[in-house]
Amino acid sequence: MLQRYRLGRKSASDTFERASENRGREETLNRFWTVLAAAVLALSVAQTAAALDVRTAVLRIDYPQLAPISRYDLVPEDAGFAGAQLGLEDNATTGQFLGHTFENETVTTTPEEADAAFDALLADGHTLIVVMANAEDLLRLADRAGDGVLVVNATAVDNGLRGDQCRANVLHVAPSNAMLADAVAQYAVWKKWPRWFLIHGSNPPDQALADAYRASATKFGAQITEEREFEDTGGSRRTDSGHVLVQRQLPVFTQEAEEHDIVVTADRSDVFAPYVPYHLWTPRPTMGSSGLRPVTFHASHEAWGATQFQRRFEELTGRYVREDDYQVWLSLRVIGEAVTRASTVDPAELRDYILGDAFELAAFKGVAVTFRPWNGQLRQPILLYDGRITVSVSPQDGFLHQTSPLDTIGIDQPESTCTAFN
Amino acid sequence: MKKLILSTALATLLATGAQANKVFVSNEKGNTVTVIDSETWEVLEEFPAGNRPRGITISPDGSLLYVAASDDNQVKVFDTETYEELYSLPSGPDPELFVLHPTGNPLYIANEDDNLVTVTDTESRTVLAEVPVGVEPEGMGISPDAKFVVNTSETTNMAHFISTEDYKIKHNVLVDQRPRFAQYTKDGTILFVTSEIGGTVSVMDIAEDGTPELTTKIDFEVPGVLPEWLQPVGLRVTSDDKWAFVALGPANRVAVIDVEAREVVKYIIVGQRVWQLAFTPDEQYLITTNGNSNDVTVIDVAEQEAIRSVQVGQQPWGVVVQPD
Numbered sequence: 001m002l003q004r005y006r007l008g009r010k011s012a013s014d015t016f017e018r019a020s021e022n023r024g025r026e027e028t029l030n031r032f033w034t035v036l037a038a039a040v041l042a043l044s045v046a047q048t049a050a051a052l053d054v055r056t057a058v059l060r061i062d063y064p065q066l067a068p069i070s071r072y073d074l075v076p077e078d079a080g081f082a083g084a085q086l087g088l089e090d091n092a093t094t095g096q097f098l099g100h101t102f103e104n105e106t107v108t109t110t111p112e113e114a115d116a117a118f119d120a121l122l123a124d125g126h127t128l129i130v131v132m133a134n135a136e137d138l139l140r141l142a143d144r145a146g147d148g149v150l151v152v153n154a155t156a157v158d159n160g161l162r163g164d165q166c167r168a169n170v171l172h173v174a175p176s177n178a179m180l181a182d183a184v185a186q187y188a189v190w191k192k193w194p195r196w197f198l199i200h201g202s203n204p205p206d207q208a209l210a211d212a213y214r215a216s217a218t219k220f221g222a223q224i225t226e227e228r229e230f231e232d233t234g235g236s237r238r239t240d241s242g243h244v245l246v247q248r249q250l251p252v253f254t255q256e257a258e259e260h261d262i263v264v265t266a267d268r269s270d271v272f273a274p275y276v277p278y279h280l281w282t283p284r285p286t287m288g289s290s291g292l293r294p295v296t297f298h299a300s301h302e303a304w305g306a307t308q309f310q311r312r313f314e315e316l317t318g319r320y321v322r323e324d325d326y327q328v329w330l331s332l333r334v335i336g337e338a339v340t341r342a343s344t345v346d347p348a349e350l351r352d353y354i355l356g357d358a359f360e361l362a363a364f365k366g367v368a369v370t371f372r373p374w375n376g377q378l379r380q381p382i383l384l385y386d387g388r389i390t391v392s393v394s395p396q397d398g399f400l401h402q403t404s405p406l407d408t409i410g411i412d413q414p415e416s417t418c419t420a421f422n
Numbered sequence: 423m424k425k426l427i428l429s430t431a432l433a434t435l436l437a438t439g440a441q442a443n444k445v446f447v448s449n450e451k452g453n454t455v456t457v458i459d460s461e462t463w464e465v466l467e468e469f470p471a472g473n474r475p476r477g478i479t480i481s482p483d484g485s486l487l488y489v490a491a492s493d494d495n496q497v498k499v500f501d502t503e504t505y506e507e508l509y510s511l512p513s514g515p516d517p518e519l520f521v522l523h524p525t526g527n528p529l530y531i532a533n534e535d536d537n538l539v540t541v542t543d544t545e546s547r548t549v550l551a552e553v554p555v556g557v558e559p560e561g562m563g564i565s566p567d568a569k570f571v572v573n574t575s576e577t578t579n580m581a582h583f584i585s586t587e588d589y590k591i592k593h594n595v596l597v598d599q600r601p602r603f604a605q606y607t608k609d610g611t612i613l614f615v616t617s618e619i620g621g622t623v624s625v626m627d628i629a630e631d632g633t634p635e636l637t638t639k640i641d642f643e644v645p646g647v648l649p650e651w652l653q654p655v656g657l658r659v660t661s662d663d664k665w666a667f668v669a670l671g672p673a674n675r676v677a678v679i680d681v682e683a684r685e686v687v688k689y690i691i692v693g694q695r696v697w698q699l700a701f702t703p704d705e706q707y708l709i710t711t712n713g714n715s716n717d718v719t720v721i722d723v724a725e726q727e728a729i730r731s732v733q734v735g736q737q738p739w740g741v742v743v744q745p746d
Contacts (some may be wrong), residue, residue: 093537093557094578097594272558305600308516308534308558315535318659340579340596362577362599362619367650 005071016144025064035223046175049094051099054091054339057121058084058106058154058328059141060132063326069237069274073236080105080132080154082317087332089316094340102336111137127347130331131155135161142167150347152331155324158208161412166182166418169347171354171376173331177212179410180294183382183394184264184287186409189394193261194222197284199254199276202231205268213264213288221371223260230272239271250279257282265289287384294382297364301383306364330363334378355421366393367406375418379406443702444502444744445709447718448475451733455489456734457505458709460743463720463732469505472498477519478740481544482526487742488544490517490531497542499584502744512549514540519740520602521562521571523586530571530584532559536651539573539584551589555582563604563613570632574601574615581615581626583634595634597624597699600630602655605728607663607681614666623654623668625684638684647673660705660723667708667721669696676710676719678726688726692719700741711738 060080068074076082084104092104105126109117114133118141121129125273127149130136142151146169153161153172161167162176167364188194198209210227217224230253254263254276263280265288267273273289287293297319299310313321313329334354340344342353353359355376360368365381372379384392399408407413431566442461448457448471455471455478458464479488480502487500490513497511497520513520514533517540521530527544539559541551556578559604563572564586571584574597581604583593596618605614606628613626613634622641626634642652653671659681660666666679670697678688693712700709708721717731718738 037428090557090577094575094580097556097578097580097582097591305534305558308576311516311535312557337579360599360620362579366619368599368621405650 031420049130050343052101052339052343052345054095054100054102054128054336054345055126056088056102056104056128056130056332057126058104058130058132058332058333059114059118059121060106060108061111061134061137062108063111063134066237066270068270073270076319076322077316079322080324080328081328082319083311083321083327084130084332086313086316086325087329087336089312090329091332091336091339094336098340100339104332105367114141115144119240122149128152128335128345128350130328132328135165138170139165139167142170145169148347149350150335150351152334154327154331159212162377162411162416162418164419166375166420168376168420169351171334171351171371171378172308173327173334175294175296175376175380175382176213176377176410177209178215179377179380179382181212181216182219182293182316182409183211183384184292185220186394186396186399187221187292187384187392188262188264188287189220189222190398193285195225195258195260195262196222197228197254197257197260197262197263198224198266199228199230199272200266201226201269201273202229203269203271206232206266206271209266209268209289213266216415224264228253228257230267232269232271247274247279250275253279254279255281260284262287263291265291291386293385293387294394295385296323296330296380296382297321298323298383298385298390301364301385303390303393304364304366305362309364330361330369330378333361333363370406372407372413374413375416376421377410379404381406382409430584433575434525439744441704443746444624445700445702445718446478446480446502446742446744447709447711447734447738448478448489448740449737450474450476450713451737452735454735455487455500455505456716458732458734459735460707463730465732465734467505468735469500472496473502476739477517477531478652478742479520479522479529480744481522481740482745484542484744484746488520488522488529490520490524492516492518495571497529499544510546511542511547512540513542514538514549514552519560519562520623521564523564524566524568530562530564530573531602532562532573534558534560534576537575539571539582541589551689553584553589553591555584555591556594558582559737561601561603561615563606563634565606565613565628566608570636571605571611572604572615573657574604576600579617579620581613581624581634583632592632593634595624595626595636597636598622598639603657605657605666607659608661609663612663612681614659615655616657616668618653618671621652621654623657623666623679640684640686642668642670642673642677642684642689644673644675644689647675655696656710658699658701658708660701665723667699667723667739669699669710671697672714674712676721690721690728692721692728693717693731697738698740700743702743703746709741709743711741713737713739718727 265273267289277286355373445458457467473493477490539553556575558576561574599616600619615624622639625638656669668677695716
């Protein structure tokens with residue numbers, strides 16, 4: 001099954017062609033090869049650069065999961081990969097002026113077959129690999145990869161990956177739980193809403209996020225005046241006319257709480273948070289996993305030139321962008337930008353450049369994104385999103401830091417337990 | 423007291439015979455163009471200018487006003503006397519900035535959505551060429567000899583030098599993140615490119631044949647202002663090529679660069695989110711658009727001081743002054 005398509009430019013002159021091969025389905029692996037061959041224009045470039053072929057891969061592990069509470073959260077088949085497609089296009093458009101060609105391979109796999117799929121990429125000579133996986137799998141794959149490979153974590157938010165479990169060959173484009181919680185905390189504190197009612201889920205990812213909110217409250221001088229766990233008793237997320245029961249259960253669950261200004265939900269498992277905002281006993285704004293949510297990106301974000309990103313993405317993929325798409329796009333752009341500036345495809349040299357002072361990248365968030373050289377975490381503003389628009393962007397005004405305001409969100413160097421970057 | 427000083431200043435101006443010119447300001451949110459008299463600094467008119475007007479320029483004879491109506495996907499052309507919309511030019515989708523050939527034809531337009539620069543004949547109102555450039559083309563500059571049009575691409579981070587003869591790209595120069603604006607000196611030997619997110623102005627020496635060489639990057643530093651907010655956008659150079667003025671966006675300041683020394687010598691406090699700049703034809707004044715305070719600041723060029731502000735429409739974006 002060989003599929004080719006060409007994206008012709010509308011222009012009569014200087015047309016460059018991009019060809020794509022789609023190799024279709026193999027038994028357990030979905031493999032798509034996208035080859036972008038940019039016709040190299042005879043162009044002089046002030047900073048002379050040698051022709052380079054840049055090969056990247058995106059590996060996505062698909063975990064068994066229940067249908068989400070909201071149909072808006074259904075996961076499309078090309079989750080993340082759509083962002084890879086745009087990242088590849090953006091890199092290739094820039095690369096054509098420098099004689100750089102870009103190629104990206106996307107692979108989906110199951111948790112059981114992840115190691116084999118990853119090994120296949122390594123055997124194929126891939127050294128720049130973006131991974132969409134949970135923390136445990138990411139760590140295992142990174143350790144299989146070894147020093148000669150640069151792994152980019154596009155989706156795992158666990159603080160530990162940036163702390164005592166950090167790996168020298170892993171960069172994190174995904175924000176950490178600490179960054180997300182701090183983004184919410186700064187806004188709540190800026191609003192002078194310091195008393196929080198924290199409701200968290202019962203699964204480990206929910207507990208980890210709740211821990212992050214507790215730490216954020218301490219860090220920014222808020223108090224968690226009430227804390228409750230909403231237990232995941234299993235079963236489907238959705239039932240026909242289930243809202244009838246929810247409307248009776250949630251008020252009871254939230255009654256007689258200590259005085260609070262806001263409710264903070266920590267529900268990575270998508271068990272209860274979407275029900276919270278309009279079913280509270282005491283009417284209060286909700287933030288966290290529902291209400292005002294901390295996100296890296298969303299499809300209605302327009303500030304700082306993001307409209308162009310949205311239009312490019314929608315034209316290319318036929319749908320709205322998701323956070324995972326943006327994070328994979330950004331992962332490939334980080335690599336692409338480093339190749340453009342450092343004129344190399346060597347993973348170690350790229351890593352050095354990316355972690356160095358010279359690296360910066362515009363990511364439609366108003367300020368340049370850079371990396372924390374002491375744990376490989378991307379510094380980035382976090383958007384606070386109400387489901388319709390960007391309500392605010394953290395870090396908030398007035399939170400200062402000696403290095404960068406972006407370091408006021410997330411675990412900072414003095415508190416970091418990461419040693420792999422020393 | 424303040425008023426007295428101002429009126430004295432104005433009286434002095436009148437005595438030196440400054441000519442009144444119309445200043446046109448595009449208001450991105452208000453969907454209007456505000457017209458200001460450069461002698462009295464009174465608002466003469468505010469007229470509808472399509473949806474999301476941004477880039478704005480004027481024909482060499484001062485009779486036609488070109489406005490990029492971004493959300494209408496066209497460049498609207500207005501009569502500068504009657505403010506009537508005369509016709510529109512095909513521009514490609516989402517036009518933002520453009521530059522006019524010194525003769526008044528053609529118009530070179532950056533189309534952010536399609537990674538294209540569109541060349542539009544202003545008389546026949548047809549598209550002459552579409553030039554593929556980097557991702558998100560934005561800034562447009564033209565060399566004084568009109569041999570090169572320079573486009574900056576915001577995501578590719580390059581200045582593309584397009585020959586106006588065959589519409590082919592002859593040079594590409596990497597600059598810092600999110601380049602917004604390109605401006606040659608009058609003698610054509612230097613090109614400035616501002617990088618909004620990179621926070622720098624790239625200075626290129628231009629050889630006789632138009633070949634660029636990136637020689638310096640100018641940084642900005644203002645005590646008490648976060649470096650992240652020093653975001654260079656619009657830039658203009660005095661015609662004696664001695665001073666460059668740079669709008670620094672959310673830093674609410676215009677930097678003054680000594681062109682020969684390639685150093686910042688002064689920061690002038692203006693309105694909020696200062697975006698684009700334009701001189702009056704006699705270069706006595708520089709007008710800045712301040713998007714978040716809905717006004718323009720008038721700078722005395724010789725004194726390098728802000729002398730007054732004028733309230734305009736909602737979120738002023740671009741500015742152009744009618745020639746004498």
